[in-house]
Amino acid sequence: MRLYNTLKGFLSSDKKFIFSIRNIFGFCPGNVSLYKLAFLHRSVAIKANGHKISNERLEYLGDAVLSSVVADYLFKKFPYRDEGFLTEMRSKIVSREQLNKLSRKLGLDQFIQSNQDSKNFFRSMQGDAFEAFIGAIYLDQGYNFTKKIIVNRIINVHFDIDNLVNTEVNYKSKLIEWSQKERKEVHFNVVAEVGSGSKKQYVIEIKVEDRILSAGQDFTIKGAEKIAAEKAYMSIQLELSTP
Numbered sequence: 001m002r003l004y005n006t007l008k009g010f011l012s013s014d015k016k017f018i019f020s021i022r023n024i025f026g027f028c029p030g031n032v033s034l035y036k037l038a039f040l041h042r043s044v045a046i047k048a049n050g051h052k053i054s055n056e057r058l059e060y061l062g063d064a065v066l067s068s069v070v071a072d073y074l075f076k077k078f079p080y081r082d083e084g085f086l087t088e089m090r091s092k093i094v095s096r097e098q099l100n101k102l103s104r105k106l107g108l109d110q111f112i113q114s115n116q117d118s119k120n121f122f123r124s125m126q127g128d129a130f131e132a133f134i135g136a137i138y139l140d141q142g143y144n145f146t147k148k149i150i151v152n153r154i155i156n157v158h159f160d161i162d163n164l165v166n167t168e169v170n171y172k173s174k175l176i177e178w179s180q181k182e183r184k185e186v187h188f189n190v191v192a193e194v195g196s197g198s199k200k201q202y203v204i205e206i207k208v209e210d211r212i213l214s215a216g217q218d219f220t221i222k223g224a225e226k227i228a229a230e231k232a233y234m235s236i237q238l239e240l241s242t243p
Contacts, residue, residue, distance in 0.1 A: 099127030
């Protein structure tokens with residue numbers, strides 16, 4: 001099958017696109033249209049049968065596949081670390097900022113089709129395309145093949161996991177910096193205590209002015225604040241990327 005896809009690539013009108021993918025990831029696409037769709041931003045969506053077709057559905061799928069593979073990888077690499085550590089590490093790997101950088105580093109950003117103005121509004125466009133690309137690999141080649149690509153061609157090559165462990169992403173500070181820049185007040189409130197004794201957990205709610213942005217729950221107030229702050233910051237980044 002791989003030989004067939006390679007030979008087909010030589011004859012295809014999309015030869016440059018196909019071999020760019022082969023050079024980056026070591027394989028030739030089977031269903032080329034899937035991969036091309038992965039780079040079709042919604043700003044230039046194609047209308048068909050009353051529906052707008054873009055990479056958004058593939059992005060949704062790729063996000064789930066990427067998250068699953070990274071979770072499995074971390075679970076096996078760190079057999080004695082708790083759920084909180086694994087969740088934080090996964091967030092560091094699949095954060096929108098990280099995926100944007102990865103897309104540029106791999107050269108995937110050069111394939112994105114969008115209108116000229118969209119680059120100023122959609123700050124997550126490159127990372128979104130990366131996730132859509134993962135979705136395309138999954139549909140074209142299956143889960144196990146996609147898993148090998150993510151682990152062997154992405155995580156093992158482009159991430160220093162040991163260094164990432166010691167890299168602290170302080171979302172609370174990022175959130176406070178944003179609020180000061182926007183001249184908005186942000187509040188971290190303990191709104192509930194769940195359980196008792198050694199099992200007691202705190203629920204932190206984050207409000208910006210009168211709007212509830214997120215909530216987090218953990219065994220310590222600091223831990224709950226970290227969880228809530230990351231959710232709030234990611235929510236704000238998503239809003240900023242959408243005009």
